Amino acid sequence: MMPEIADALEAEGIVAPFPIQTLALPLALGGADIIGQARTGTGKTFAFGLPLLQRSAAEPGVAQRPRCLVVVPTRELAIQVAADLETAGKRLGTRILTVYGGRAYEPQIKGLRAGVDVVVGTPGRLLDLQQQRHLDLSHTDAVVLDEADKMLDLGFLPDVERILTLAPEHRQVMLFSATMPSEIVTLSRNYLRQPTHVRAGDDDDTDRLPASATRQHVYRTHALDKEEMLARLLQAEGRGLSMVFCQTKRACDKVAASLTRRGFAAAAVHGDLGQGQRERALRAFRNGKIDVLVATDVAARGLDVDDVTHVVNYECPDDEKTYVHRVGRTGRAGRTGTAVTFIDWQEVARWRLINAALSLDLADPPETYSTSDHFFTDLDIPAGTKGSLAKDQRDRAGLAAEDVEDIGETSPTAGRPKRRRSRSRGESKPRGRTETTATEPESQETASGSSGGGATRRRRRRRTRGGVDIASGN
Missing domain, CATH: 3.40.50.300 (P-loop containing nucleotide triphosphate hydrolases)
Structure with a gap:
């Protein structure tokens, strides 16, 4: 070389x-x-x-x-x-x-x-x-x-x-x-x-198994409790950069918005965002300005960040290949990592197929809630952790609010068109070619010391048609 x-x-x-x-x-x-x-x-x-x-x-x-x-x-x-x-x-x-x-x-x-x-x-x-x-x-x-x-x-x-x-x-x-x-x-x-x-690789299933340095946990959850579980999970001991994978763009925006409200520095990345927005979000994630990236599978590959400590499947992946590629975002370059998968009741059958294909020995996920003791002990979550960050916690973690604002358009509401101002009642939209009036700036005279003075306003209206001043003939 x-x-x-x-x-x-x-x-x-x-x-x-x-x-x-x-x-x-x-x-x-x-x-x-x-x-x-x-x-x-x-x-x-x-x-x-x-x-x-x-x-x-x-x-x-x-x-x-x-x-x-x-x-x-x-x-x-x-x-x-x-x-x-x-x-x-x-x-x-x-x-x-x-x-x-x-x-x-x-x-x-x-x-x-x-x-x-x-x-x-x-x-x-x-x-x-x-x-x-x-x-x-x-x-x-x-x-x-x-x-x-x-x-x-x-x-x-x-x-x-x-x-x-x-x-x-x-x-x-x-x-x-x-x-x-x-x-x-x-x-x-x-x-x-x-x-x-x-x-x-270490074995014959190199291309199919997640890294051995990655701890894998699977929980059977309730849809209404997932956001609370995720917020508590993100306060686990030793938690660094984290990725949360969702199945749909809408779920991405919803989860990212929820985490932001709870005080986490989070941003969403999915196909509806412009390329510039996605690049800014990924750059902010690599630089640590945000430490939670909520993404669809558009980010499951090509995001090479060695120090991602946690990967969360917010919903059950489609198949074993998707699971491997998502979980592969952590435990990279010889480091350890943690992968957590939330399974809804209706997703249990699909998860069992993934489990069988990968021989994970996790076929029967335990029923788990945000208050379950094993959830806290499995993931090293401090006892008494609530589902939001207090301001002092956010400051200690270095997650200042302006860091999230720096990426601007990468927020969950980015890219949405602004709502047009509704017309007042009786205001009609002009149709076809209409006669318009041009109003010159108002001039004001103030008469001080006069009870009937007030402001005198003079307006000169000119009717124009086709760019010609009809009044003056110009």
Whole structure:
């Protein structure tokens, strides 16, 4: 590996490789096609990113023709991957460009024209730029598909195949993911040349089981008691950055608003928010301005924050893969974490299917309320904890109210159109072409010392039609 890359990583305190990096780096640096499989949060980005940096340093890209391409399923993951590559390549001066939907085309086109070494982007925007002839993949030597199974879930597989056909026939392809569905295996057979399958983990179920360092708790709850339970859970001993996953956007907004009222620094992230709003919320979460992120599965991947201590499934996930990817937000990079899942009575059957698929031995969640003793002891919640933070508690935790306000539009009510002022009774909306009157500013004269003085107001009304002053003839 180039010394500039090693020095940049050492400056960030990264000196020991993860297992997936140990297995994949020698093969990737040698130009081999790779299928990399490892649990979420175990260093897959550097496993494919460092070889890309070294390749682009040897032969930089030119205008509109990047040397390397990384295809990711979500905007958040694109931003995260680009940030990691910039960290490792800052001493090389590697030009890295992120392209994704929800942002203006112009800055991305400008970056491509200026010349770029590595492009990180989502399938739709990559194809849009290629069709507009702003992006040329004919000189791309290496293509990486990151989180390929998520791209399958989102329906991006046809777009990914089109992107692969646009790259040169003799190029390196690296496919990294936590799980390998049959469709992804077929993709690898069609587009990878004699790939080496590297798999890092402690057992044969690496791609299916949550990290062993993550404590998992499942409770059968009542819908009307969930908000109180969540508020008390978030006051557990040692609780740091936390993520709460909801099934719907509406539930996200409702939970985030409830937590904010109770004194927590919380924000919602879901598909109805604009890209700028989502980025500000995620940035505030990474920086600690908010410490509770309430999200739909849009944030289940691509949010690489190592020190998330708690993940809460506010509702039962759809399937075992969703459960694994949500819980994978904690217990990352060798740290410990806590995962808590609330199950409604009608969700018990679905949970038992997830439990059986993952062999969790949690098939019968105990009936639990916000006052249950085992709820407090299981999660290290101090006795007597109430469902809201007092002001002194908020200050001790460093959660000043202005920190929440800093993200502004990321509040649960962000993005909603302002209610129009209702018209007064009798006020009608003008229709068609009407005659209008223009009123000049009022002038006032004040007569002091006169009982009948008061204010004299003079108004001059001019009737206009088609921009012509009828009174003056101008």
